[in-house]
Every structure is written in structure tokens, then in C-alpha cells.
Amino acid sequence: xxxxxxxxxxxxxxxxxxxxxxxxxxxxxxxxxxxxxxxxxxxxxxxxxxxxxxxxxxxxxxxxxxxxxxxxxxxxxxxxxxxxxxxxxxxxxxxxxxxxxxxxxxxxxxxxxxxxxxxxxxxxxxxxxxxxxxxxxxxxxxxxxxxxxxxxxxxxxxxxxxxxxxxxxxxxxxxxxxxxxxxxxxxxxxxxxxxxxxxxxxxxxx
Numbered sequence: 159x160x161x162x163x164x165x166x167x168x169x170x171x172x173x174x175x176x177x178x179x180x181x182x183x184x185x186x187x188x189x190x191x192x193x194x195x196x197x198x199x200x201x202x203x204x205x206x207x208x209x210x211x212x213x214x215x216x217x218x219x220x221x222x223x224x225x226x227x228x229x230x231x232x233x234x235x236x237x238x239x240x241x242x243x244x245x246x247x248x249x250x251x252x253x254x255x256x257x258x259x260x261x262x263x264x265x266x267x268x269x270x271x272x273x274x275x276x277x278x279x280x281x282x283x284x285x286x287x288x289x290x291x292x293x294x295x296x297x298x299x300x301x302x303x304x305x306x307x308x309x310x311x312x313x314x315x316x317x318x319x320x321x322x323x324x325x326x327x328x329x330x331x332x333x334x335x336x337x338x339x340x341x342x343x344x345x346x347x348x349x350x351x352x353x354x355x356x357x358x359x360x361x362x363x364x
Contacts, residue, residue: 162232169229180224184217191216191239194319197308198247207250216243236324237334299363306357314350321347 165186171179195209195216219242220227229235307318316335320326321343328340337343 165232165235166229169224169227169235173225173227180221184220187235187239188213188217190236190323191243193304194240194323195243195247197304197315197319198244199308203247203251207247212243212246212250215246219246233324233326233330237320237326240319240324302361302363303354303358306354306361309357310350310353313346314353317343317347317350318354 165183168179168183168186172183192209192213195212196204199207199209199212216239220239223242227235227238307315310318313335317331320331320334321328326334328343331347332338332340332343335343335346337346
């Protein structure tokens, strides 16, 4: 059984009230959601908000809304969880801004979008290191890449999250980002990767 089939079955069982299936489903996607939350928070918001709190609220909301979720492919579940997380981030940021009377906390949150621990961007950059067997070094590169993704302009960040982290097709990426065609999304994505590479190289990753 492949991962997509397994996810479909877990969703169906969870929607039918199977608590074990629901827990397995959320465990399967937990780390991906955690990484997206970290990138969406960025360093400025992370100084004020706990990503663990956002995650807890996200999955609590997912439990309540799971029966209304319609799964079409693997990316659709990631997108749905990411959007739930985004709503929680926006609410928390607005609350903090009102409480502290800050001026928007230096971070713009995009209106849509999602991630995957196995992003090809992170893997390619980590693979270029002189010690590919060094797991700790690879994890450090992943952290650097994710921090740099968070620093990109929103339109670039969304393209990379949707394509490289959520594994969306070019057609889906175009639709989610408002590009006129899959080719237009591909071209803008290429520019986003150039900018990401500049940020990563500036941090000493070669």
C-alpha cells in the first residue's frame, strides 16, 4: 500500500469516528505542519509566539472540522492543515499586536498556502555539502533553508511551499497563487529559487 492510499484510508476511517485512525493520520503529517508553522511564523513572530501552541490549536481545529474535509490527493490534506494553521497564526499575531500595541510585528502573512520535511530545495542544498553523511550538518542546512524561505517575499515563499514542500502540481500551484498558467508558475518559481539560493549562500552554505 502506498502512502497516498494509506492516507485516503486513514481519512475515511477518521471521518467515520475511528480515533486511532485520526491520531495516526495527524501523526503522519505532524512534522510537516510543524515545519510550515515555523516558516510562516518567521524569526520575528517566533520571539513572541510558541509554535507548539499554534500546532495544538491547529490540530484541535482539524478534529472539529475533519468531517467536512474532502481529500482529493496528498497535497490537499497538507494544504488544508496549513490553512488551519495560518488562521491560528493570524489570530495569535493580531492578538499579540493588539495586546502589545506593536506595528504588525515585521511579518506579512500570506493569504494562502502550505510544506514537507523532505523539501527538494533543502535536500539538494544539503546534498551539496562536503560531508553528506553528517546528519547533524544536514539538519542544520534544513534549518537555514527554512529560515531563508520565511524571509522571502510572500509570493516567492508561497510558490516554494506549494511546489517543493506540499508537492503540488504546476497547475495547482498556478491556481493557488493566481498565476495565469502552469508555465507562468514554473517561471516565477525559478526566480524564487534564485532568490532563495542567494539568501542561503549568504549564510555560508555552498
